[in-house]
Amino acid sequence: MTSPAPHDVTVIGCGTLGTSLALALTRAGRSVALADRDPHALARAVFRGAGTELAPDSPPAGLVVVATPTAAVVDTLYEAQTTGLGRAYTDLTAGNHGIWDEARLRGCDLRGYVPGRPRLAARPAGPAAGLFAGRPWTVCPYPLVEPDALDAVDLLVRTCGAHRDDVPPGTRPSTPIPERGRR
Template identity: 55%
Template sequence: MTPAFLRTAVVIGCGVTGTSIALALTGAGVEVALVDQDADAVARARRTGAGTAWTPDRPPADLVVVATPPSTVVDVLHDAQARGLGHVCTDTAGTKDIVAAEAELRGCDLKGYVPGHPLPAGDPAAGPSASRFAGRPWILCPYDTTPRWALATVAELAALCGAVRRDMTPQEHDLAMAAVSHVPYVVAAVVAGGLLDVDPALLPLAGDELAGVVRAVAALPGAGSDLLAHNAGPVADRLDKAAGALAAAARMLHRGEDTVPVELALLLELGERGRAALEAAGEHRTAEDARGPDRM
């Protein structure tokens, strides 16, 4: 695909997501400049062929991609706009409501900023890959006042990465992520933490099912907690609902009555229906596709 609006880009944040985006853009013929507070991170990204290090003499790019944790996005965005690094900016954070609101309160140029969130496939531990976005959703949360030219530039970013654009409001995005990503991540962390009470000699008894569940927590805890704090309300509501269902199951088992098997079967039937709904939606995932904070 030949770039139309997007010929130059600056990627700020050379982690797995930022470097993967840079790789996809360079592969599509976009000239990419890399920025990171960690010079080693920039060097690693350069060695993969993701682009070149940004220098102050570069003219403003067509697009700036802020690929940093949610708590830093607005600061980085405001600085990038103040320094004139590019004409249009977007981000990759896994929460959108607070980020979008803070950008407005901070006085960022909203006409040149389109909040975004790619949902790459694959295990972040495997490292950057330009193919991580192929066929995957790339959510855009434009403001009501977002101009068409800015939206077109960020839409082209998603297309060049092979992703499928989907527009949502920030609130819709965060509610969805709480349900399909953030709460499962917390539950996986709780399940994994519970393994610390198990005799290590017994852990080899675990099957692939458990490994698939707990793989989602294979990332820096700070990254996950930062993201969850930025989506606190929707996550807390979902956790309350899940905790209520678990407490009900525990009460059934504590009672030990003859009706327990039937009552538990009804609860487990809801789980089976949820699994079937996920598969019907086309979300066929393997253990390697388990979602971690990099994708949340």
């Protein structure tokens, strides 16, 4: 794996969490490409200034963030990796141990994948650039992950104003995570 330059990030999923993340990154001067299967969600995120639509011929991003509903994370990760969308990958999903196991069984490249989850105090009303500021961000660095991927996720967390909280594989964070919903 080459050293990722997480100054360029692709966010897949333009719900509340994905758009909030993209807004925080663009505010910090990062280049953000956006993708979503819902063209209306994508258009709203672009209109808000969260980034630009991912072009079919875009070079691989330093980091790809999967911000889809939990049920779609593994399929989205697999598709992103097989198309060479990025060099490092993370997600914004609760229940990362099960997702990591599913990703392993599906054949995802786990050396570049770092499960993660921002922990919010309450369910957000809508996208906001400061949504993650001051909040813990659970990161679950499995033994297979390459240091460059972990460094890219660490920079993502810091850029959003959150603080990294490493959790060993198979454990749950101490702060409750709000119910799952559209991100």
